[in-house]
Amino acid sequence: MDLRHLQAFITVAEERHFGRAAERLNLAASPLGRVIRALEDEVGTPLLTRTTRRVDLTAAGAAFLPQAQAILAQLEQAASLARRTAQGESGRVRLGYMGAAQAELLPRLWRTLRATHPDVQLDVTELCTPDQRQALLAGELDAGLMALPVWHDDLRARPLASIPLLAALPQEHPLAARASLSLRELAQEDWLTCTPYATTLPPEQVQALCMAFGLVPRTRAVGGSESAVVARVAAGVGVTLVPQTLINPRQEGVRFVPLVDGVTLDVGLVTRAEPGNPAVGALLLAAQELNAPT
Structure with a gap:
């Protein structure tokens, strides 16, 4: 079914006049009449009754009109969505x-x-x-x-974003009570890191951060997530770095101490x-x- 035929029928139904509908569609009245007859032939029943003064919908036309309007509206929505998707707006x-x-x-x-x-x-x-x-x-x-x-x-x-990194120390660590400290003060500590595929802060980044401050850290990669590493810190196994956004202030056995070095993730x-x-x-x-x- 030709969509132009649907649009022509809808316009005639709205205007109830072939001349005004033809003007809106930029067509002559005679070609418009042929379009409507072709649509009626395809549907299989008259959709309009015509007099010299007025055009009215048949019962079939009245039933057909809202469906035709819905089809055109859905197609316009689909075309609009396609355009907006292509433009990155949807x-x-x-x-x-x-x-x-x-x-x-x-x-x-x-x-x-x-x-x-x-x-x-x-x-x-x-x-x-x-x-x-x-x-x-x-x-x-x-x-x-x-x-x-x-x-x-x-x-x-x-x-x-640059997320501050804090040192996670066992609660009984001599430096745990400090308000802040430097990475260099942790030079002799055992550093704990996650395995590369289970971490926010990969081991190579911990190495690079420490080496930027002249440290060659003794690192131990342990399995599991950051929380698993912090649990080992609480047990006194070593120290680690934790992004500020991942800190749990209620974590037992661990102190999170800010670093004066401005170290960030x-x-x-x-x-x-x-x-x-x-x-x-x-x-x-x-x-x-x-x-x-x-």
Whole structure:
């Protein structure tokens, strides 16, 4: 069924006059009449009654009209959605995020996206930074909130936050009562880190942070999450670094001490160099808005 025939029928039904309908459609009355007759032939029954003064709907035409209007409205909605999706104004973004981003950064980015692009939806998955990088490169994620730098030519990063790192010490440690301390004061400690694929702060970053301050830490990688590492700290096995956003102030047996060195976990929004999904542009704009000066 030709959509132009539906539009012609709807216009005649609205105007109840062939001349006025033809004017709206930029047609002559005679071709419009042929269009309506072709539609009636296709439907199999008259849809209009015609007199010299007026056009009325038959019972079949009255039943057909709202259905025809609904079809055209749905098609327009579909076309509008397709255009907006192609322009990045609608769609879905698969976003990975690291644990340290969950408490503050992810909610802020999500709220900003909803305010600036309400028709772009997020599908979020918590993953460590190495898993996010792998999923991005495999096309399984569109973007990720992860630790920087990303060290890959096919990925692009927009820095979003620098999360302070605190030293986690056993409660009975001689330095645990301090209001603050320096990394250098922990040079002789045993450092605990998670395995690379179960952590917010990968072991290589702990090494790099310490070496930037002239330290060569004695590190022990232990299985499990950050909370498992902190539990070992509470048992007196060693010390570790914890992002401020992951600290549990009610954790027994552990003191979290600020560092005077200004040591941070840098987190950014990372995408492929060629994102593919137009809606990623909306997320990047939201990230830009998030970092805009107030």
